[in-house]
Amino acid sequence: MASSIRVRATSRGDTTEVQALVQHPMDSGFVKNARGELIPPHFIQRLAIEHDGKPVFVADWGPAVSKDPYLKFAFKGGKAGDELKVSWTDNKGATDQLTTKIQ
Amino acid sequence: MNGSSSDRATLSRRVVLQGIATIAVAGVAGLRFDLTGAFAAANDAYPEDAFRQKSEADAIKALYGKTAEASDKVRLDAPEIAENGAVVPVSVSSSLPDVTSIAILVPANPNTLAAAYRILPGTTAMVANRLKMAKTGNVIAVVEAGGKLYSAAKEVKVTIGGCGG
Numbered sequence: 001m002a003s004s005i006r007v008r009a010t011s012r013g014d015t016t017e018v019q020a021l022v023q024h025p026m027d028s029g030f031v032k033n034a035r036g037e038l039i040p041p042h043f044i045q046r047l048a049i050e051h052d053g054k055p056v057f058v059a060d061w062g063p064a065v066s067k068d069p070y071l072k073f074a075f076k077g078g079k080a081g082d083e084l085k086v087s088w089t090d091n092k093g094a095t096d097q098l099t100t101k102i103q
Numbered sequence: 104m105n106g107s108s109s110d111r112a113t114l115s116r117r118v119v120l121q122g123i124a125t126i127a128v129a130g131v132a133g134l135r136f137d138l139t140g141a142f143a144a145a146n147d148a149y150p151e152d153a154f155r156q157k158s159e160a161d162a163i164k165a166l167y168g169k170t171a172e173a174s175d176k177v178r179l180d181a182p183e184i185a186e187n188g189a190v191v192p193v194s195v196s197s198s199l200p201d202v203t204s205i206a207i208l209v210p211a212n213p214n215t216l217a218a219a220y221r222i223l224p225g226t227t228a229m230v231a232n233r234l235k236m237a238k239t240g241n242v243i244a245v246v247e248a249g250g251k252l253y254s255a256a257k258e259v260k261v262t263i264g265g266c267g268g
Contacts, residue, residue, distance in 0.1 A: 015227065028213075028235065030213055045149045046149055055223055056223055056225065056226050057220070057221070057222075057223065057226055058220065058221035058223070059218060059219075059220050059221075059230075059232075060149055060150055060154075060218065060219040060220070060221075061217075061218050062154040062214055062216055062217055062218065063214070063235075064209055064212050064214065064216075064217035064218070064234055064235045064236075065217060065218055065232065065233070065234060065235070066189060066190045066191075066232075066233040066234060066235055067189065067190075069232065069233065070231075070232060070233050071230070071231070071232050072194070072229075072230065072231035072232070073220070073226065073227065073229060073230045073231070074226070074227040074229060075223075075225055075226040075227060076225045076226070076227070077225055
């Protein structure tokens with residue numbers, strides 16, 4: 001199965017800009033389906049990003065984050081070819097991760 | 104732990120403010136540092152309680168254990184009008200030094216806290232994401248810098264809600 005995570009990390013000067021897009025329903029638990037039943041909450045709780053094994057960013061999310069979450073941030077350091085690892089865990093305990101290289 | 108001593112001091116204050124009053128009373132630097140490690144790990148957990156709060160004040164208190172003051176050094180970018188409340192682009196940045204955390208709250212939603220970001224040393228005080236908004240209301244950005252909380256708010260008019268049909 002293709003990864004749920006897509007990342008673009010670009011190094012410019014001494015700063016690396018990271019954009020991540022994750023495929024996830026991010027069900028809030030407040031929405032009803034076509035039969036009028038509540039869809040139970042199902043959302044990513046934590047997404048963490050490591051640069052060469054060192055954490056650079058931690059996102060804690062509630063169900064108010066939009067479906068297929070998008071995230072952009074930047075950190076100092078990091079150069080083309082360095083490894084960047086993105087991982088997430090949702091409220092049902094599912095996880096996914098992706099390791100990519102900074103461009 | 105590779106944080107500087109000021110990071111440690113910040114963390115200690117935060118731990119103290121989270122209700123460990125005895126440490127403040129003792130005020131022994133060594134004791135505080137020893138405990139910082141243990142509580143830093145606890146701090147690391149997903150803030151489930153904060154995400155359950157209904158009001159802005161309760162959510163900020165559950166997350167940080169203190170209150171925020173308005174600041175023009177917190178920059179909040181959100182649209183004036185969101186045609187689709189399911190996808191509202193929101194970004195927060197700050198020119199304040201020593202930013203350690205950024206949180207975004209939507210008080211009009213069933214649960215106020217939408218997202219909380221840990222800004223680690225070396226990471227820029229900026230984050231952009233997309234949030235759901237149930238109806239028209241404020242978006243609030245809270246930035247923790249140097250152990251203090253600063254906030255900014257902006258009203259977003261929502262024409263189609265993001266939390267249900």
